[in-house]
Amino acid sequence: MAAITISKVSKAYGKAAVLQGVELAIENGTFFTLLGPSGCGKTTLLRTIAGFISPDTGKILFDGEDVTRVPVHRRDIGMVFQDYALFPDKTVFANVAYGLRARGHDRSTVEKSVAAHLDRVGLAHLGDRYPAELSGGQRQRAALARALVIRPRVLLMDEPLSNLDAKLRVTMRETILDLQRASRTTTIFVTHDQEEALSMSDRIAILDRGVIAQVGTPEDLYERPANAYVADFIGAANVLPVRILRAAGEGHVIAAIAGHELCCLGSGTARGGEDGKLIARPELLVLGEAEAAPGTPNVLKGQVARRQYLGARTVYTVRIGNELTITAERHAGATHQPLLAPGQPVDVVVPRTSRVVAA
Amino acid sequence: MRQRILPWGALTTLCIAINALFVLFPLLTLVGNSFSGADGIGFDGLARFLATPDYLRGLRNTVVLGVAVTVAATLVGVPFAYIVARYDFPLKNFVALLPVATIIIPEVITCQSWLLVLGNNGFVTKALRDSAGIELPSFYGWGGMIFVMTLVYYTYIYLGTLAALRGFDGQLEEASRSLGRTPVETVFRVVIPTVAPAILVNAMVVFTLVVGNFAVSIILGNRIPLLSIQTYNAFVNEMGGSPVMQSTLSLVMITLVAIVLFVQKRFVERRLVQMAQGRAPAAVRVASWRGMAFAGLVLVVVLLSFLPLVTVFVAAFSESRGPLVRWGTFSLAGIERALTAGVDPILNSLKFASVATAAGIAFAVLASYLIVKKRSAATQALDYLVVLPLTISGTVLGIALVQAFNSGSMVLTGTALIMIVTYVVRRMPFSIRSAASSLYNIPDSLEEASISLGVPPLKTFLKVVVPVMWASVASAFVLMWASTLSELSASxxxxxxxxxxxxIAIFRQVDSGRMGPASAYAAVLVVLIVVPIALSVKLLRIRLFATK
Structure with a gap:
């Protein structure tokens, strides 16, 4: 178990910069997620921490010790691969024992540790099986046991759930979290699935083309996205172009959109007289029949363009003026309102807690 | 990413150096010798080749023989593959034995045994002559050569076509039928065009094998001018003198094969069709007269393929004098002599084959790993070097090695080492191909998992990659053992x-008309090939062929 520090790490393949000056501090014992779309550099960063890739510049530190030039096999890491990478010619037991045997542990220690870890992941009865004889979930558990049994300083997981079906993915999340919490192993988890990231992580780093876009707790990222990219990637969001008019005190700004005026939270970088982006979560917008007077602050007047009825909620696409559409949701049960019909004039109330960021 | 150049860089350099010394250097020596004259560079060899009608006839005959055997082998192999792929009939399981025959029966034995059957003193020839007064045409010459070579080489086309047909997407046929084509039209308009490139690729391999063929050509050739024999004769005649003619003829053979392989790589292989979802239509069960006909056909092909084994074993245990085998008698004299006074060739064969197989497979595993898993400019060069021997027929390879290591700082001619080098180089492209095929299926993450668990890269290769490669390495091992024991043209x-x-002993005995000793050696050779293969297939559960 170790604290991981990543200091100014850059990596380029030819002219393509994959990582650009990445800085991260990962505390001991946390569950840390690298999140981003494919090609954002998250797997490259993970493999750099593992040592399979050496950075062009920058350093990797484990507990303050520079490991940048330490070869993978001496870094004391545990890694879980996307395709599990179980040795097909070895039994589950031999797979899990592999790292312990490489470390020269004696027979009885190996047997005891392996048995304990197989038990912990619920595979105690399958030690004699070969990987080909296991289901996807069982393979995943075996790979997890193999990585954890050596008590690594850091556990690295590269999209470990992406090969499982939806239902199994949810149960495996819990298994992984339980094991991580029990061992307090510093864990770095790579995924492109925001739901996975939000539900599992202590902290998340969102990557955008080799640069860290934002680091924070799941709540930070959802409620206080630093920019439009983060807002768009985490959860659904309306990201709409606005003109910032002036500051309004208490961190608020007045912005203009499609002939309406809004008063919203401004981010530190959004300044009056500049273009900005409004970030509005569909579930926080209040949608109602048109009754407010024109010019009421924070009310956008529009028309229902499309309706998607999903049972628990209904998603409306509302046209504001000629160029703008905005997505808003209404949950069933909260209010027993009738469904709105396409073509119907409506008011969309943008809460003052919505954010305006620099464009 | 490579963190350090070592150890893979050093191993790549070593592999390239070995190839440069034993493949590239001999080839360059050969080229140099063919263009050498009294005062440095000269074109005497080429001039003499073009001015000698016999050599030109040799070139023409070689091409004619190549085309004839290729066509014959295709006519046998393709319909046979179609029947096996698409129909189910009694005795069908016997076809699994066919490729085995090619592996375990050396060409020289096939040739010799057919002489025992259809040669001047063959038992069929004699039986027809004595009972019905029918005189069969001489087995020596075009007829015999085409007959035996077709039997030896049709399996290449049969196996290639079978694999293509088994990977064929049956929905294409259903689509054709739904659009209004009859089943027969569909075969000619959809199935054959789709598998044609696969057939052609294998047909071209057969052509190159015929060009390089030595054993059948020299035993049955009956002084018909053929390049491979002329090259060998030039080598024998020029012993101790200037090697201009042997080098020139070798170069002509290399060029001929290289052209064919170039066309194959450049134009034919590109047309190979990759089926997205190949679910071949299930074999149709046929009964009654058609089933009987197919069963009969299989039986005939299997019998023709294995007849040499039976003949040779019976002859080995019969009394014989010179070219005459007295069928129906029993004698242990031949076998006894082979195992006592004449035991040297047996011991030599065992010695060379075991060392060459071990060395060749170790090299193939290492080189294929470097080529597939450690891609770099250097391994790319290695990749080209290791397939170079495909263009070199056995005779030419032997000549190149003799020329390269006859003098200078490394004299190897006449040593056991040059025999082993010859075997390893000859087999190298095939061994590397089969070792590499399984490597493509080993994901990189497997090695990374091992390294991440604390095992250094080189040890990971031995602990993780080699065991997973084991199945294909074992079958490469078996094939190399068999082909090395059978090798004649280069050795x-x-x-x-x-x-x-x-x-070599069998060839010399046949050449001087002593069928008894030849048969005894042949029987021993087959046993040496078969017993270890049978044991290892049984014990190690090796699957020799992807398609059965």
Whole structure:
């Protein structure tokens, strides 16, 4: 178990910069997620921490010790691969024992540790099986046991759930979290699935083309996205172009959109007289029949363009003026309102807690 | 990412150096010698080749023979593959034996045994002559050569076509039928065009094998001018003199094969069709007269393929005098002599084959790993070097090695080492291909998992990659063992006093008309090939062929 520090790490393949000056501090014992779309550099960063890739510049530190030039096999890491990478010619037991045997542990220690870890992941009865004889979930558990049994300083997981079906993915999340919490192993988890990231992580780093876009707790990222990219990637969001008019005190700004005026939270970088982006979560917008007077602050007047009825909620696409559409949701049960019909004039109330960021 | 150049860089350099020394250097020596004259560079060899009608006839005959055998082998192999792929009939399981025959029966034995059957003193020839007064045409010459070579080489086309047909997407046929084509039209308009490139690729391999063929050509050739024989004769005649003619003829053969392989790589392989979802239509069960006909056909092909084994074993245990085998008698004299006074070739063969197989497979595993898993400019060069021997027929390889290591700082001619080098180089492209095929299926993450668990890269290779490769390595092992024991065309050029192997001994006995000793050696050779293969297939559960 170790604290991981990543200091100014850059990596380029030819002219393509994959990582650009990445800085991260990962505390001991946390569950840390690298999140981003494919090609954002998250797997490259993970493999750099593992040592399979050496950075062009920058350093990797484990507990303050520079490991940048330490070869993978001496870094004391545990890694879980996307395709599990179980040795097909070895039994589950031999797979899990592999790292312990490489470390020269004696027979009885190996047997005891392996048995304990197989038990912990619920595979105690399958030690004699070969990987080909296991289901996807069982393979995943075996790979997890193999990585954890050596008590690594850091556990690295590269999209470990992406090969499982939806239902199994949810149960495996819990298994992984339980094991991580029990061992307090510093864990770095790579995924492109925001739901996975939000539900599992202590902290998340969102990557955008080799640069860290934002680091924070799941709540930070959802409620206080630093920019439009983060807002768009985490959860659904309306990201709409606005003109910032002036500051309004208490961190608020007045912005203009499609002939309406809004008063919203401004981010530190959004300044009056500049273009900005409004970030509005569909579930926080209040949608109602048109009754407010024109010019009421924070009310956008529009028309229902499309309706998607999903049972628990209904998603409306509302046209504001000629160029703008905005997505808003209404949950069933909260209010027993009738469904709105396409073509119907409506008011969309943008809460003052919505954010305006620099464009 | 490579963190350090070592150890893979050093191993790549070593592999390239070995190839440069034993493949590139001999080839360059050969080229140099063919263009050498009294005062440095000269074109005497080429001029003499173009001015000698016999050589030109040799070139023409070689091409004619190549085309004839290729066509015959295709006519046998393709319909046979179609029947096996698409129909189910009694005795069908016997077809699994066919490729085995090609592996375990050396060409020289096939040739010799057919002489025992259809040669001047063959038992069928004699039976027809004595009972019905029918005189069969001589087995020596075009007829015999095409007959035996077709039997030896049709399996290449059969196996290639079978694999293509088994990977064929049956929905294409259903689509054609739904659009209004009859089943027969569909075969000619959809199935055949789709598998044609696969057939052609294998047909071209057969052509190159015929061009390089030595054993059948020299035993049955009956002084018909053929390039491979002329090259060998030039080598024998120029012993001790200037090697201009042997080098020139070798170069002509290399060029001929290289052209064919170039066309194959450049134009034919590109047309190979990759089926997205190949679910071949299930074999149709046929009964009654058609089933009987197919069963009969299989039986005939299997019998023709295995007849040499039976003939040779019976002859080995019969009394014989010169070219005459007295069928129906029993004698242990031949076998006894082979195992006592004449035991040297047996011991030599065993010795060379075991060392060459071990060395060749170790090299193939390492080189294929470097080529597939450690891609770099250097391994790319290695990749080209290791397939170079495909263009070199056995005779030419032998000549090149003799020329390269006859003088200078490294004299190897007449040593056991040159025999082993010859075997390893000859087999190298095939061994590397089969070792590499399984490597493509090993994901990189497997090695990374091992390294991440604390095992250094080189040890990971031995602990993780080699065991997973094991199945294909084992089958490469078996194939190399068999082909090395059977090798004649290159070893007959490089061998010297005390280095005679079994195929060389068999050839010399046949050449001087002593069928008894030849059969005894042939029987021993087959046993040496078959017993270890049978044991290892049984014990190690090796699957020799992807398609059965």
């Amino acid at each position: 007959i050029v490089v061998y010297g006093g005390g280095l005679e192997t079994l195929p």
